[in-house]
Amino acid sequence: MDIVFIVCGILGGTGLGMVISRFSEKSRASRLLTQAKIEADQMVKEARISSENLKRDKMLQAKERFLELKSEHEKVILDRDRKISEVEKRLRDKESQLNSELAKNKNASASLEQTKQEYVRRLELLDKRQDDLERAKNQQISQLEVIAGMTANEAKAQLLESLKAKAESEAMAFAQSKFDEAQLTSEQEAKRIIINTIQRIGTEEAVENCVSVFNIESDDVKGRIIGREGRNIRALEAATGVEIIVDDTPEAIILSCFDPVRREIARMSLHKLVSDGRIHPARIEEVVEKTASQINQEIIEVGKRTVVDLGVHGLHPELIKLVGRMKYRSSYGQNLLQHSREVAKLCGVMAAELGLNAKMAKRAGLLHDIGKVPEAETDMETPHAILGMQWAEKYGEKPEICNAIGAHHDEIEMKYLISPIIQVCDAISGARPGARRQVMDSYIQRLKDLEATAYSFQGVEKAFAIQAGRELRVIVESDKVSDEKAATLSFEISQKIQTEMTYPGQVRVTVIRETRAVNIAT
Numbered sequence: 001m002d003i004v005f006i007v008c009g010i011l012g013g014t015g016l017g018m019v020i021s022r023f024s025e026k027s028r029a030s031r032l033l034t035q036a037k038i039e040a041d042q043m044v045k046e047a048r049i050s051s052e053n054l055k056r057d058k059m060l061q062a063k064e065r066f067l068e069l070k071s072e073h074e075k076v077i078l079d080r081d082r083k084i085s086e087v088e089k090r091l092r093d094k095e096s097q098l099n100s101e102l103a104k105n106k107n108a109s110a111s112l113e114q115t116k117q118e119y120v121r122r123l124e125l126l127d128k129r130q131d132d133l134e135r136a137k138n139q140q141i142s143q144l145e146v147i148a149g150m151t152a153n154e155a156k157a158q159l160l161e162s163l164k165a166k167a168e169s170e171a172m173a174f175a176q177s178k179f180d181e182a183q184l185t186s187e188q189e190a191k192r193i194i195i196n197t198i199q200r201i202g203t204e205e206a207v208e209n210c211v212s213v214f215n216i217e218s219d220d221v222k223g224r225i226i227g228r229e230g231r232n233i234r235a236l237e238a239a240t241g242v243e244i245i246v247d248d249t250p251e252a253i254i255l256s257c258f259d260p261v262r263r264e265i266a267r268m269s270l271h272k273l274v275s276d277g278r279i280h281p282a283r284i285e286e287v288v289e290k291t292a293s294q295i296n297q298e299i300i301e302v303g304k305r306t307v308v309d310l311g312v313h314g315l316h317p318e319l320i321k322l323v324g325r326m327k328y329r330s331s332y333g334q335n336l337l338q339h340s341r342e343v344a345k346l347c348g349v350m351a352a353e354l355g356l357n358a359k360m361a362k363r364a365g366l367l368h369d370i371g372k373v374p375e376a377e378t379d380m381e382t383p384h385a386i387l388g389m390q391w392a393e394k395y396g397e398k399p400e401i402c403n404a405i406g407a408h409h410d411e412i413e414m415k416y417l418i419s420p421i422i423q424v425c426d427a428i429s430g431a432r433p434g435a436r437r438q439v440m441d442s443y444i445q446r447l448k449d450l451e452a453t454a455y456s457f458q459g460v461e462k463a464f465a466i467q468a469g470r471e472l473r474v475i476v477e478s479d480k481v482s483d484e485k486a487a488t489l490s491f492e493i494s495q496k497i498q499t500e501m502t503y504p505g506q507v508r509v510t511v512i513r514e515t516r517a518v519n520i521a522t
Contacts, residue, residue, distance in 0.1 A: 212255040212263045214270050222246050222253065224279050225270070235281035238475060238512065239288040241464030242266040256466070258447040260328040265291050299324035306337065310344050312363050316395035323366065325373040330444070336373070339429055340366050346425035351418060361418045364404040367392060368422050371405075385409045443469070450507065453496055457489060471508040472497070478515045486511045 145151055216222070226233045226246060233244055241262045245254035253270070257263045269291045273279045276287075300317075303324030307315050315323075326337040347365030352358040371388030382390075389406030400416040407414045408423045447465040450472050454463035459480040464473045474493065476486060490511040497507055 212267050214253040214255055214267055216251050216253060216274065219251065221274055225253065225274075227279065227281075231281060232279050232284065235284045236266070236269070236288070237464070237466070238462075238473070239285050240266040240269065241462065241466075241473075243466035258444045258465070260330065261295060261325075262464075264328060265295055268294070299327070302327050302337070306341065306366070310341065310362055310366060311359070312344075312366055315363075316397075319367065319370065319391070319395050319397075322370040322373055322391070326369065329373050334430065336369055340369055342429045343368060343422070343425045346428055347418070347421055350421050350425060354417075354421070356417055356421070360398070360400060361404075361421055363397075364401045364418055364422050365425055367397070367401065368405050368408050368426060383409070383411055385411050446501070449501060450497065453500070454493055454509075456496075457493060459485070459489070470506065471510060474509065474511045476511060476513050478513055481511075481513055483513060486513045 224232070225236075225244070227235075233246065236242075237244055240257075241259070242255050242257040242265075244266070245256060247254070255263050255266050255270075257266070265288060269284070269288045272287050272291065273284065276283075300321055301324070303320035303322070306323050307313070307320060323337070323340070326340055327335070329336040344362045344365035348358045348362035351361035367388065369384065369388065370391060371382070371384030371386070374387065385406050385408055389402050389412070392402045392405050400418055403412070403415050404419040404422040406412045407419045408426050410423075414420055414423075447469050450465040450469060451463040454460050454472060454474045459476045460474055461477050462475040464475075465471075466473060472493070474489070476489065481489060490509050493511075494507070494509045497509070
């Protein structure tokens with residue numbers, strides 16, 4: 001302070017103020033510095049305390065985490081030790097079990113060895129006894145050979161020969177007696193079945209003719225049927241394919257044709273024309289067409305009635321139609337439908353006698369001749385039994401029925417029991433007196449062959465064999481066959497008939513070509 005005052009004295013009043021001012025500032029700065037140091041020390045102290053607290057907290061947390069991990073680790077180790085202990089215990093138990101089993105096996109092996117030795121001893125004893133028996137047997141055989149004067153093989157052979165001869169003799173006598181008995185019984189049984197079957201079926205003789213008689217009220221109708229210059233009768237013959245014979249027979253007109261369907265169409269058409277009174281070519285064609293449609297419907301109705309009468313159910317409509325068509329067909333002069341009905345009844349009765357399916361046999365008997373009513377000319381070349389079998393297969397019949405149809409004339413092998421029944425009943429139906437006429441069948445076949453020959457040429461629309469096969473009328477399509485071609489066609493048909501067919505007398509071939517112009521006025 002003295003120094004300060006000295007300096008102030010030296011400097012004077014102004015200088016003193018300045019010195020005092022600077023000293024005050026310095027003193028304040030010193031105080032601030034001291035205070036700052038104190039605060040800094042305090043802050044450092046607080047920071048150290050805070051860090052110590054934080055360090056202590058972290059240490060505590062780390063220690064707690066360590067203890068937790070240590071506890072978990074100890075649990076894992078304890079669990080693993082427990083599992084290892086269990087495995088060791090199981091292994092000890094298994095080892096103990098194996099040791100006990102091994103001991104048992106050793107004991108069993110020892111026992112087995114003892115048993116084996118016992119068996120060996122017994123086998124040796126048995127072999128010894130067998131050798132003794134064999135020696136005794138040989139001694140006895142030697143003594144017997146000395147007594148009998150022959151060896152054992154010779155005695156055995158002699159004994160076998162005597163036994164064999166005796167057995168053969170007894171067997172032959174037994175077999176012969178059984179064979180005779182079976183043959184007699186089978187013949188008697190077969191005759192009984194056939195006789196009973198025939199006796200239980202009432203049949204009627206049904207012989208077809210090739211002509212029908214159409215009765216008229218007066219002979220004046222004949223002229224109207226013939227028409228001007230014979231145009232009506234020609235139109236009727238051309239439309240129906242039936243030969244119409246108008247002669248001196250009173251109040252009757254003869255219709256001649258081998259096809260009963262054509263004759264029936266012609267007869268019904270004539271009846272309608274005569275009843276209506278309008279007879280001319282256009283009307284004739286219209287009536288014939290309607291009558292043909294009516295006959296087709298009647299064929300279906302006949303087929304339905306037949307299957308209902310015989311108790312045959314579930315037949316295909318096409319097969320029903322074929323059954324109806326048999327009404328207008330004949331076989332060796334016998335009506336085909338009546339023949340088939342007769343065969344069906346015979347088959348049903350015979351199958352019942354034999355303990356077989358009577359309904360199936362009756363069904364096969366009804367259908368056995370459906371191949372004789374082909375609708376197309378191309379089907380005529382196939383045997384009727386095979387054709388009928390093919391139709392039956394086509395329309396879903398059972399294999400037993402198809403085989404019976406195809407095998408009733410031995411075209412194929414019989415595979416079922418009802419097949420020979422159909423064959424036998426067909427023969428029974430055809431063999432009775434008056435049932436068939438052989439000449440009729442050959443005659444009808446010749447007429448069919450004549451028409452088939454005409455159909456084999458191009459442009460032929462219709463072909464009709466008339467006058468008992470002495471004339472073949474052929475109607476051709478005018479747009480395909482010219483007049484010159486018609487003459488050539490007539491010659492070619494006649495030459496083919498001459499070279500391929502055998503027939504009595506002569507056959508006239510008439511080719512008819514007609515051109516029509518039709519218009520309608522409204």
